[in-house]
Amino acid sequence: MTFRSCNAAMRYRTIDGTCNNLHKPRDGSFKDTLLRLVPNAYEDGKSLPRFNGFDGYLLPSAGEISQKVLTNVSEPALTSLTNLHQVFGQFLAHDIVLTKTMKTSSGGNYKCCKDTGIDETLGLRGEPCYPIKWPNPVGDHGCGNFVRTVGEIDCKSHIREPINFLTAFVDGSGVYGSTKDESHSLRSFVGGKLTKSAHDLLPARGNPHDKSNCILFTENDFCFDAGKLTISAHALLPARSNPDDKSNCILFTDNDFCFDAGDKRVNEVSGLTALHIVFMRYHNLIAQQLSTMNPSLDDEILFQETRRIIVAIIQKITYHEYLPLLIGPAAMSQYGLTEPYSYNPNISPGIFSSFSAAAFRYGHSSVPNKWTNGNSRLPLGVMFQRPYYIQIANGTGYDHTMKGMLIDSSQEVDLEFNKAFQVDLFNTDAFAGNTLAAINIQRGRDFGLPSYNTFREACGLPRLNSFDNGSAQFNRLQMVYSHVDDVDLYIGGLSEDPVTDGIVGPTFACIIGQQFNNLKFGDRFWFENAQSSGFSQGQMNAIRNLTFSRVICDTAKIERIPTFAFLHENNSTNILVECSDNTETPPSMNIIRKLEPQKEDETMSYKFLRATDFEYVKLYFLYHQCYYSSVDVHKSQQNKGFIIHFLIIEDEATSKVYI
Template identity: 30%
Template sequence: MKQPRAGTRSAVRSADYMAQTLRLLQERVHHVHKRSLNATDLLSRDDLEKLAEISGCSAQVALPQCRTTPNLDKYRTALQGTSVCNNINNPRQGASNTPFVCWLPAEYDDGIFLPKGKNQRFNNFLLPLVRQVSNNILSTLDAGVLNDREFTDMLTFFGQWNDHDLTFTPISPSIRSFSNGIDCDESCEQTEPCIPIPIPPGDPRLPTGPDSCIPAFRSAAVCGTGLSAFNFGGEPKREQINALTAFLDLGQVYGSEEKLALSLRDLSNDGGRLRVNTEFRDNGRELLPFSPLQVNMCATRGRVTNDINAREVPCFITGDTRADENIALTSVHTLFLREHNRLARGLKRIKPHWDSETLYQEARKIMGAYTQSFVFRDYLPHIVGDNEMRTRLGRYPGYNPRVNPSISNVFATAAFRFAHLSIQPFLSRLDANYRENNRFPSVLLYKAFFTPWRIVYEGGIDPLLRGLVGRPAKLNTQDHIMVDAVRERLFQFVMILGLDLGSLNMERGRDHGLPGYNAYRKLCSLSQPRNQAELARVLNNADLARRLLQLYGTADNIDVWMGGLSEPFVRGGRVGPLFACLIATQFQRIRQGDRLSSRQFLQG
């Protein structure tokens, strides 16, 4: 996985430094006194304040001065790129590097921070291994995939694009255990920050045993939560960081932090444009610039093609670190880069007196209006369905400063991951007549992860964009859920072991302490099935209900991601009632809680 950007790394390091220090102190206290004490029993107030200062955590809770921010009501300026001061009265609401909100209290093994279900029973049952759930419920063969008869692949990848505007959960910046130095990539020992995913007996792909696992890392904790809560009088339960803003502001294009936003701009002239690639073009058109990072996880050409002499190209850089995850997503990034620069050039022609800053901000404002229109008018109705659009996402009522737009943990970690089930096992590349491209044919998805060289050397973005709009998405059905390209071969050419996206999703939910399926059904005023017959009615599938309860024992324990994606679609949508509720509620809050919304587009 990619490392978070610079500002995010600072926030993550601060939280981890604080948690690590207090954890070691706590272990020391317990060892000496043979009883459970707070680490802070050994520290004075001055010591605690100093620890907060040197860890960087104190800066995370300092309130900014909004009234002195230039253009506060006009643009999402460089400072506003972080969305600090979007809400004048609550300046950090919806800002980047702030906590996900919890719509329900988190559930941890120890009630504070230990991942859910590792050692403790819930509702009298141990939680099943996530890889076992993946094998038993999610697995499908490519031959069993059904095509969506209404929607194309663009629905899938626009969903990913949109998600990357709103959520990014940084993992711990360390890949080694805080207490014993164990490398999480090489060991299957459960030790902070490692949360290895065990391989169940008889796994069809992976060897079993104590030394066999899928490596995984805990999400970074927010300063002042979990073990460090008493430093700030904060939330005693561990919380996680959203590195992005909670607004539809195209942070994935422009960056969600001031330093990154500035580095993406072309400051060599007064055109207000974004930087482009200086080495390659795509049939004369612009490509994304290359990342300056020395570590290049996109050097995959030799491994994919089995050509040790193949020339490698660096990863591209954009406002979001995940732009290279697959070439369909990279193509959408490229399209938006070109559109910003097209707008900036057009504005320059009709407003020649505008300086570079004004051209950049005005083009960005238009781009922001685009994305809000696309999401609320063209995308969400096909996801959440007729009822939620009517009851929650109808006509825009206007900005409400009392609405908290911050992204919820369950939205980021479960509900908005629904589109993982609409991924095809390949990416189509089509010619100008929307037929298979003979020169550069469609490519298996697992061979398209972190491969920007395919865009540079294999026909650019046009064949991929035609494939996104000209070929169907996969239809999520209860018996053909997740293709092997992401369930068995995720990031195969850049990881030690191909990952399982389904297992990672559930493990992430447990790391974050997400309550189970029925708790969120209750939150959404939906029924809470108490036995197999009731679950079968909710899912309209007796066999699936039986298999889920064989694993979980009770519907209360079903991982919310697993339960939500198992439901049949709502009318007019592509998710079930639970995810429709959670997704629509989140976007309702995003829209009403954004002071800088483009109202004329949201009303249209």
């Protein structure tokens, strides 16, 4: 694979994440492989899924673990965090990691379950299929369809590593996409704005036949598209460009459509869709302000400057508001997440396989059963893959969804899952009787993740020598595991008691903490890197002072909101504030007000030593030793000095000559 040469003076990060690290341009980029926090535990040490336990016998099936250990609860224990916290975690996960399952040679889906029964050893023979056995069938199924992820075999070690189909950086790829084609499809190319649909929602999917991850109820429904931004009244996300593509998008009415976005999972649940709309609207709001204050800037500069600001805001919310409540202040300090920023080119920003397949799937346990939407309390299963609940009543479903997430609470992170994830959503032929928990366990084995105890040891935590040494929930695991060293990372992590002032246990806090350390200090374009980000100290302070609550106020019709949106209101530390405060000059606009005049990346002054005898002299401009433009200088101007402004965006150079 070849890569373009990297320009150290680039003002903007590339869409696909390349050239963030100048010496290792592929690190953290689109289609980079996942990394290992500890060595793999593949059955053959190279690529076959983890299959056997400590004593040499088969591990319990993921289906058996899901049925016997995990509890389906209708009224689970709740946290002090709003539902918005766990939804933002899903939005963030969809910004930094996406693995895909293998396809047939014709691009179709593998069907791993046969009428003749289940062959659990398929995965051990190097097959794409690795089905899940269910001792007590869920619904009518005794076999759970499961296909291995797309991987890349290292040419030196011959070890299989899953591929990440997103950029690893916290860079708003869920808003803007991870490839140039995705990004272009989501832009309006007018005033630096993104495309949108009616009522200021996300755009419809660009391919009307693309219904992936979107189920349509009526002929007027469409799938949202994230990352595409067209302009229309009351903008929602854009619809998919192919309105007939309703795969995994359920439409209720003739007016519904599937949304589109930078990450195609945008339609999974209405809360996730709403967050995509938040940042699409905020992008367009800032782009409009920038354009008003800097009318000479063209669409490209307006888009890139706005994108730079949005990415900075997402980074701030992630590290200052979201993560401290997730892993607690001790882990924030232990893993350097509160330390001043200093770029380290020796840190790889890639995603850990243990983070992708286990630790950051903690949120599946924290999703509540019912969601407030207007005057209704809707079961999660009803809203799954249905953009209708955003589009309803001229797009006011978006506002109801945002308000509801501030009212509802996240569940505790434990071995209790809501009924939708354990039964309702997977009791269909499409999912072949699986549960979300079983899929997560099987994915960890597919990735060759070592046991839970191995990760405890790597995190400096004591190994558990018996099932009685852990929490009360950990004690339940002896119902299915014959040895403590057989416990899968995902299940072991969920069973831990939470850290102080956090919601995950110490093992997940360790993996998450190390991951986000790498994503911060291994990102050359981190917003606090003045040299690369281009932000002034005033802009950085404005970004640090901006709260997610303010962003929501600027993008939704909400009257009052807690000071910190991830926590429920109280009368002392998190009071309700009026969204109408500072309406004329929202605090968020300070970021733009402090924006310095646009500067070209490079400015050089020249003059002719003498006028020539030629009528015209042609000046040629080279970039990376390649010709890209020229200008003719008339004889009458050859006795004057001239200035050349070079502008480099995503490694593409343009120039302007002033004589």
